[in-house]
Structure formats: C-alpha cells, structure tokens
Amino acid sequence: MAPRSPARTGRPRSAAADAAILEATRAALVDLGWSKLTLGDVATRAGVAKTTLYRRWAGKNELVVDAVAALFDELELPDRGSLAADVEYVVRQFAALLDRPEAKTALMAVVAESTRDEPLRARIRDSIVDRQKRLVLVGRARAEARGELPRAQGAQDAARSADLIFDVVAGAVVHRMLVSGQAVDSQWVHGLVALLAGGLPSAVSPLPSDA
Amino acid sequence: MAPRSPARTGRPRSAAADAAILEATRAALVDLGWSKLTLGDVATRAGVAKTTLYRRWAGKNELVVDAVAALFDELELPDRGSLAADVEYVVRQFAALLDRPEAKTALMAVVAESTRDEPLRARIRDSIVDRQKRLVLVGRARAEARGELPRAQGAQDAARSADLIFDVVAGAVVHRMLVSGQAVDSQWVHGLVALLAGGLPSAVSPLPSDA
DNA sequence: TGCTTTCGCTACGCGTCGTAGCGTAACTTC
DNA sequence: GAAGTTACGCTACGACGCGTAGCGAAAGCA
Known part of the structure; x- marks a missing residue:
C-alpha cells in the first residue's frame, strides 16, 4: 500500500496534536453539545492554532466523526455462553456508549449531515458502523x-440477514434512547431479547419468571 | 380551556403567514438541508419579514419540528387483514415518509438537538413521536x-410492550435508511416481518417461498 | 374614533467561518 | 553541516448568519 x-x-x-485535538x-x-461547538474553541482547548485544525480536517463533520469513532474502539463481544446472553451483552454495551453525552449529541447529528454528504456517510460507515456490525x-x-x-x-443471504439483525438491534437501542428518550434498563433489554428469540408473541407476554 | x-x-x-413559513x-x-438552512432565507421564501418569523418561533429547532410534523398528519393504518400485513404496511409508509429529503435531513438533526434541550424533546414527542406510536x-x-x-x-405491561415494539420497528427503519443508508425494499421488509413474527431463527432462514 | 397588536423594513453589534500571509520550527536529503 | 521541504503558531481579514431594536403603517377590536 501507499498511504503516505x-x-x-x-x-x-x-501525532500529539492529533490526539489533543480529538480529545x-x-x-x-460534552460541554457545549454539537450545535454550539466551534472549531475555534476546539483549537484553543487543544492548544493548537485554528489553522492547524483546518489543515487536517475539512470541517466540523469530519472532525467529530473521527473524535467519536475512537469511542467505538472498546467494543467487544466475549462469549457469554448463549445467543440470548450475547445479545444482551452487546445491547447493554451499545447503550452504555450512547449514554455518554459526547456520543449522544454527536452521533445523530453527523448521521443527519450524512444524508446530504456521501463522503461523510462513507467515513461514518468505515469508522463507526462497520465496527459495530462486526x-x-x-x-x-457463535450462535x-x-x-x-x-x-x-x-x-448473500448471510450478509442480508446480518444487515437486518444489525439494523433491528442497533436501531432499537438508538430509538429507545434518543427518540423515545427512555433508559435501556433490564426490563427493556429482556423484552428485546425475548422478541428476538421468539417474535412479537414472546415479547407481549414475557415469561412469568420475575414477579 | 384558555389557550388564547x-x-x-x-x-x-x-394564519396564511404561518402556512407560508412552514411550507x-x-x-x-429540500434545497439546502438542515445545516445550511437559514431563517433569513426561510423568511424571504415565505414572503414575510425575518422579525415576523422570530415573533412566532424561538429558533431553527422549533420551526423545523413544526414544519416536519405536518408530514406525519397523513399517517394511517387501515386494516390489512393480518398482523403481518399491518406491520408491512406501516413499515412501508414510514419508509416512504423518511425517503422525503426534507424529512431525511431534518428528523435526525432535531433529535440530535433534543438531547440537550428538554423542551424541544417534549415538542418532538407531542407532535411527531406520539403520532407514530398511535x-x-x-x-x-387489532392483532x-x-x-x-x-x-x-x-x-402497564401493555404500555411497555407497545413501547418496545415501537422502538424496534421505527428504530429498524430509521437505522436502515439513515445509518446503513440502504433502501427499505421488499426483501428487507419481509425479513423484518419474519423476524417480528418468529424471532431470529425465522429471519435467518426465510421461508423458501421465493426462488 | 381610539386602542391594541401585528406587520414590513432597516440597521445594528456580535460571533463564527474559512483563508491568506508571514516568520519560525522540525525533519529529510545531499 | 547546509539546503530544501513541510508543518506550525500567529494575526488579520471579508463574508455571513444571528437575534434584536426601533420605526411607521396596517388590521382588527371597543
């Protein structure tokens, strides 16, 4: 390859400047949220000149994608022994990530921007979405x-069903937290796992395991 | 009541000015997308003064929510005869709505803003989310x-399961279209319906109905 | 005929944007 | 070590959108 x-x-x-800028x-x-974030402020916080920032990133969108993408590095999926346990683990992990204020305010915003910016969409896919889909x-x-x-x-069928599962699980968590604005608590997670295991009938009438 | x-x-x-502004x-x-939309431009397009616009809406967020909320008025759910058919109908309807450029670019953006603006979240819930949840x-x-x-x-259980179903279905459609950036085509819809009917096993191995 | 509120218009200070130009610092190559 | 190349910090700038103030005129009520 010839990357450089x-x-x-x-x-x-x-490289230190890169790390300082992303941090x-x-x-x-966290302090200002997406809309009130300015590149001048970021440069000041990072201790670099504003021009340095513009030499490396085209704008706010690209910068924030890279800054938030680092949060997805910690995603992992240890073998929890069963499909249901694996699903529950990954759902909780993703919910915890979305609970961070910097992720909460940034992810939806850059996705919204990406609807009119195809290169940005590709960047999000490569650095965030594909990492989740893995x-x-x-x-x-394992299942x-x-x-x-x-x-x-x-x-082909394998890829299609994986895409479907991904959109359903990730979409449900995102919608629950950011649109409905409610917490991903144990009750909800168990309901989702039941739905994934047995469909709507299982979700409407959960096992009478807990009082 | 004493609304006025x-x-x-x-x-x-x-009232004509209100309608003209929202339109x-x-x-x-559609022309500019969320980020490049300016209130001055909207005022010019509507044929009103910028000050008139500010007298009625606090800012861009509130205005866009009201403008997009009108699109959700046409949502309906006729009886299609079965649960699967009803689900398919509502999924396609929501996907068609999200396919509109004005909805695509605006919905995610205002939801992103609402993560740091509780009144805005309430406005979105009242004028958009609750209308879908119905x-x-x-x-x-019917089912x-x-x-x-x-x-x-x-x-209580009824409300909980309804919330779960709503987040799963709506979240899946939104994630499919805006995050994964792929079309909600028949194949995907049928996969989702199969998953909702019988869980993951049904989704991974669809009925061999189509060659 | 007053009273009240909205309207269109103009003008303004403020903050952010993104870029240009400069001199200096850091690193590679000869 | 000297020359060449690129990144850096700094300052300054024009452009633009924001949100508000102040004015006179218009439109509906009492």
Missing part, C-alpha cells in the same frame, strides 16, 4: 456453532 | 382481536 506516498520529506505532522473535541461536545457477525457465527441458529445458505 | 386568554384584541396573527421551511430543507396501539389491538397476539395483562 505524497509528502515524505519535511517536518512531519505532530478536545470530545470535551467540547459484533453481529461474531455473535451470529450457528452452538446450533441456536440455522446456518445461512449462501453468502 | 392573553391578547384577544388588536390585529390577529396571519417555505420544507422547501428550504399506529402501534391500533395494530396491536389481539384476531387472536394473533395474547392479550396484555395489565395496562
């Missing part, structure tokens, strides 16, 4: 190995 | 009457 073929001489860009962006998101693939492979789910017939 | 007790004399506000807002959303209640009541779903035991 142009410009191999001269003073290199400061300052997250801090500014967890679905891992969980589904197949356990015999909890039938093996997909063909790579 | 203050100010009952003097020149009344022009101009939707047109501006369809879920209608569809569930119960048909015997497709067990009757909810207690009003």
Whole structure:
C-alpha cells in the first residue's frame, strides 16, 4: 500500500496534536453539545492554532466523526455462553456508549449531515458502523456453532440477514434512547431479547419468571 | 380551556403567514438541508419579514419540528387483514415518509438537538413521536382481536410492550435508511416481518417461498 | 374614533467561518 | 553541516448568519 506516498520529506505532522485535538473535541461536545461547538474553541482547548485544525480536517463533520469513532474502539463481544446472553451483552454495551453525552449529541447529528454528504456517510460507515456490525457477525457465527441458529445458505443471504439483525438491534437501542428518550434498563433489554428469540408473541407476554 | 386568554384584541396573527413559513421551511430543507438552512432565507421564501418569523418561533429547532410534523398528519393504518400485513404496511409508509429529503435531513438533526434541550424533546414527542406510536396501539389491538397476539395483562405491561415494539420497528427503519443508508425494499421488509413474527431463527432462514 | 397588536423594513453589534500571509520550527536529503 | 521541504503558531481579514431594536403603517377590536 501507499498511504503516505505524497509528502515524505519535511517536518512531519505532530501525532500529539492529533490526539489533543480529538480529545478536545470530545470535551467540547460534552460541554457545549454539537450545535454550539466551534472549531475555534476546539483549537484553543487543544492548544493548537485554528489553522492547524483546518489543515487536517475539512470541517466540523469530519472532525467529530473521527473524535467519536475512537469511542467505538472498546467494543467487544466475549462469549457469554448463549445467543440470548450475547445479545444482551452487546445491547447493554451499545447503550452504555450512547449514554455518554459526547456520543449522544454527536452521533445523530453527523448521521443527519450524512444524508446530504456521501463522503461523510462513507467515513461514518468505515469508522463507526462497520465496527459495530462486526459484533453481529461474531455473535451470529457463535450462535450457528452452538446450533441456536440455522446456518445461512449462501453468502448473500448471510450478509442480508446480518444487515437486518444489525439494523433491528442497533436501531432499537438508538430509538429507545434518543427518540423515545427512555433508559435501556433490564426490563427493556429482556423484552428485546425475548422478541428476538421468539417474535412479537414472546415479547407481549414475557415469561412469568420475575414477579 | 384558555389557550388564547392573553391578547384577544388588536390585529390577529396571519394564519396564511404561518402556512407560508412552514411550507417555505420544507422547501428550504429540500434545497439546502438542515445545516445550511437559514431563517433569513426561510423568511424571504415565505414572503414575510425575518422579525415576523422570530415573533412566532424561538429558533431553527422549533420551526423545523413544526414544519416536519405536518408530514406525519397523513399517517394511517387501515386494516390489512393480518398482523403481518399491518406491520408491512406501516413499515412501508414510514419508509416512504423518511425517503422525503426534507424529512431525511431534518428528523435526525432535531433529535440530535433534543438531547440537550428538554423542551424541544417534549415538542418532538407531542407532535411527531406520539403520532407514530398511535399506529402501534391500533395494530396491536387489532392483532389481539384476531387472536394473533395474547392479550396484555395489565395496562402497564401493555404500555411497555407497545413501547418496545415501537422502538424496534421505527428504530429498524430509521437505522436502515439513515445509518446503513440502504433502501427499505421488499426483501428487507419481509425479513423484518419474519423476524417480528418468529424471532431470529425465522429471519435467518426465510421461508423458501421465493426462488 | 381610539386602542391594541401585528406587520414590513432597516440597521445594528456580535460571533463564527474559512483563508491568506508571514516568520519560525522540525525533519529529510545531499 | 547546509539546503530544501513541510508543518506550525500567529494575526488579520471579508463574508455571513444571528437575534434584536426601533420605526411607521396596517388590521382588527371597543
């Protein structure tokens, strides 16, 4: 690969500045939220000149995507023993991430912007969405190995069903927290797991396990 | 009630101006998108003074919510004969709504803003979210009457499961279209309906009805 | 005929944007 | 070590949208 073929001489860009800018962006998101965040303020917080910031990012959208994408590095899916437990784990993990004020205010905003900016959409997909979708693939492979789910017939069907599951699970969590504005508590998570396991009838009448 | 007790004399506000402003807002959303929309431009398009606009709406957020909320007036749920058909109908209807450029760019943006603005969240809930949720209640009541779903035991459980279903269905559609950026086509809708009917196993291995 | 409120218009201070220009710092190559 | 190249900090700038104030005129009530 040739990721850095142009410009191999001269003073290199400061990696410390990159880290400081992204950290300052997250801090500014917490303090000000998306709409009141200004690049001048971020530059001041990071201790760099505003021009330095503009040399590396085209604008607010790209900067915030990169700043928030780092939060998704910690996503993982250890084997919890069953499909239901795996689903519950990943849902709680995603909910905890969305509970952070910097993620809450930024994610929806950049997605909204991406509806009119195809390169931005691609950036979000590469650095955020695909990283989440990987967890679905891992969980589904495990469930197949356990015999909890039938093996997909063909790579195309496998990809389609994975996309569907991803949109349903991630979409439900996002909608619950940001649109309905309610907490992802145990009761809700168990209801969602029941729905995924057995469909609507299972969700409407949950097992009478808890009083 | 006393909705208009203050100010009952003097020149009344022009209802035509209200309609023109909201229509101009939707047109501006189509042309410019959320981020580049300016109130001055909306005022010019509507043929009113900028000050008139500010006398009626506190800012961009509130104006856009009202402008987009009107799109949700046409939502309805005729009896399609079965739970699956009702779900498919409402999903397609919501997807068609989200396909409009003015809705696409505005809905996510105002939801993002609402994470740091509680009154705005309440306005969104009253004028948009609750209007969607009503369809879920209608569809569930019909399914119960048909015997497709067990009757909810207690009003609290009924409300909880309705909220869950709403977040799953609406969240899935929104996530599919705006985050994954893919179309809500027949294949996807049928997969979602299968998942809601029978859970993940049904979604992974769809009925071999189509070649 | 007054009284009250809204309307269109103009003008303003404020803050952010994104860029240009400069001198300096850091690193590579010869 | 010297020359060349690129990044950096700093300052300054025009452009633009924001949200408000003040005015005279218009439209409806008493």
